[in-house]
Amino acid sequence: MKKIIIGSRGSDLALWQARFVKAELEKCGVETEIKIIKTQGDQIQHLSFDKMEGKGFFTKEIEASLAAGEIDLAVHSHKDLETTHPAGLTIAAVSSREDPADLLVIRKECVDTDQKFSLKLNPVVGTSSARRKSQMLHFRPDVTIEDIRGNVPTRLQKLRDGRFDAILLAYAGVKRLKLDMSDFEVIKMNVKEFVPAPAQGVLGFQVREDDEELIHVLKKHLNDEAVEKCIHVEREVLRRFQGGCQMPLGVYCEQQKTGDFEVYAAKADAWNKPVKRAECVQPHFEDAVTGVMRKL
Secondary structure (H helix, E strand, O other): OOEEEEEEOOOOHHHHHHHHHHHHHHOOOOOOEEEEEHHHHOOOOOOOHHHHHOOOOOHHHHHHHHHHHOOOOOEEEEOOOOOOOOEEEEEEOOOOOOOOEEEEEEOOOOOOOOHHHHHHOOOOOOOOOOOOOOHHHHOOOOOOEEEOOHHHHHHHHHHHHHOOOOOEEEHHHHHHOOOOOOOEEEOOOOOOOOOOOOOOOOOOEEOOOOHHHHHHHHHHOOOOHHHHHHHHHHHHHHOOOOOOOOOOOEEEEEEEEEEEEEEEEEEEEEOOOOEEEEEEEEEEHHHHHHHHHHHO
């Protein structure tokens, strides 16, 4: 098999993801190389996602490079992907799922165990995710939300510098980077209460549709079929709402031992609008999707 060029963003987390895939492919005897590609989301750091034009802030440039044949494999945080792929591209496989929970990372002097999420009254919380904003305000309307951008270590440093009382992060990124957060109080959110983004904690491996040899290798060695089924439910709800990664929508699905899909969702019309919540248990994919959507 030819050498595979893996396209990745240049952040610490994106490079961790690319190196993980590189190592897995090399176990299969596939030679690889990583090529770093800057995306709109990397270049524009002064705006929150809901103020940026268009969609696919962290994927569009990488997808264009893949379609042009400049790279052979794009490794994405699956939650960043649009629900419709550019012509000629496909997701060949998905990774196992890291814990999809969000974390509330609190400065120790801002802890109050009498309050929801152990966070003091009237705090300033940093996040640029419309989903996280809406759900935090749902549970804690006293919170002041301020946008925060930058990679995970940069955000933690801004918290250390006292610019926020707490910030919200994805647990998966913190765990993969093995970051030391012992100087903070860290609250792991319950995914059935504070609902994560569709496919949070999962990597998507995107290739050209006609690259049959690479598709075969990825499906055989890297694909997690159980995860694939659950995030298919989550992302289909997102697709039917015509949402992107900036939509205030959380969807989380687990498959029970019986095979039933257990689905939790939270949606708002905008980050500062009321949140509707839904949950259902259904035996079939279509029933699980429509069951949640009816309640939202």
